Amino acid sequence: MNAAPAASPFVFDVTQATFEAEVLQASLQQPVLVDFWATWCGPCKTLGPLLEKLVAEYDGAVRLAKVDCDKEQMLAGMFGIRSIPTVMLVRDGQIVDGFQGALPESALREFLSRHVQPGAAPAEEALAEEAEDYLAETPEETIARLQQAIAGQPDKPELKLDLALAFMRAGNAAAAEAELDALPANLATDDRARRLRGQLDFARALEGAPPMAELEHRLARNPDDHAARDLLGVRLLVEGETAAGLEQFLDILRAQRDWNDGQAKKRLIAAFNVLDDAELVGTYRRKMASLLF
Template sequence: MIEITIENFEQEVIAASLSQPVLVDFWAPWCGPCKAIGPILEKLETEYGGAFKLAKINSDEEQQLAGAFGVRSIPTVVLMKNGQPVDGFMGALPEGKVREFLDKHVQALEGDEDEEQEALPEEPAGADPAAQLEKLQHAVATDPANDDSRFDYVKALLLAGREADARRAFEPVANKASLSRRIDALARWLDALSFAAGSPSAADLDAKIAANRRDFQARFDRARLLLAQQRWTAAMDELLEILMRDKAWSEDLARKTYIAILEIIEPPKPKVAEGQVPPEDATVATYRRRLSSVVLS
């Protein structure tokens, strides 16, 4: 069990859930039902032998995180897998019901290993970057007017470090940047890479910011460096520092760049049953709410 704050949320919840289910318990010291279910969750974390990780968030102290998850009452328990919330419940359920909930999503490690191995063969093909790039390249070649396919292809090339290929693939849609948010996002990413190629000094930028916290150009340049390094959340944090002090700085440049990063990092929506709404990526949801709270304040 680990206590979660806004500082360690991304590492201990989002990143951790990529390799292991994370059960997030929103609680508060004054909440009676929280005191009832808390020990049950801790007990089951031990009994399930590491099949899931328990993360506790004090909703009084971490209101930003509670807001990001849309918590309306406590206790609220959310199960995270692959960086996304997949299920949850509210209230102090009895231990048997909590076990039923967990058994839908996790399996105690002392269980049958054959079932786990059956799922493994599917992973290599889906995870092969070369195969994915070939598939995306084929989609663009088949339908050059499909901007969504082109966005996915250029994004994959940039993530793979193939900047020159990405620029060639982007060129046919470069003039659409003012019309499409996704194309604009790619244009800003490529601009950040061009800026970083000029070898600006991060230390100089940090010194300028330390000397004058309202040196928005230095902050924006630092955000561009972070974007070029694919340090998404750090770049958005820097842009938020600008927005908190001047929402419309440089013709909305900070806000537009922030939105571009959200477009870049938002994963494809998973398939769900008809009538259901797919869960939103937790990091995207958190930073979208942070932007709204600053812009609308």
């Protein structure tokens, strides 16, 4: 019976006094189904248990607020309820969908699937733990996890982009490029794919290049060895020492702005297109402009 207190933590009764906080405000964090029902309504007695069952399966990704229209006539009137059961889905403080009548379970599942992913509740602790697990992964573990996920969900190409990025972080530029080339057109132009393509260009520039220690030794002997400084800048970028890498290209601009057909400027522009640190990019754009204009 709908009148019985709900045992599930995801199902609760709501009144006009609690609607603002428990439905509208709460929907900013996760979707809320609102079930307008009454004790005398036969279809309500069929629909209510089905809704509670499905909400339980979604494990907190969506909550169910129940409004007894006999007790909350003003609240029902505010929403123009003329027949029951009526169900509305509230997200971000707005009604985004709804239906009237007791739908069969298959139709209810289809309705929910349009708006909510099972288990997608904003459980902050669980998300934090998952993020910590991913941060603790080695590059090889990340690659293995993504390959396993792709095997189980081959219709999710975004996982392949994640795998390409993981290969790049592991230093396997050839594998990263192979995954990148195989992406569908809609993902090939994704910002992450574009940045990865730029990173691959930098990685190719290091093919056959001396190790960092040798480049630093060459510069210690001859600070005007622009070729060594250029490769050092690229190596620093690839290895994550972004600001230090950009400084190498600026040093070349200061000493000889037209060296190798303006390669230092080209390197800086390419780096700006790869980096996702807007503040850092803005700082070095201004530094480059001050040297060029």
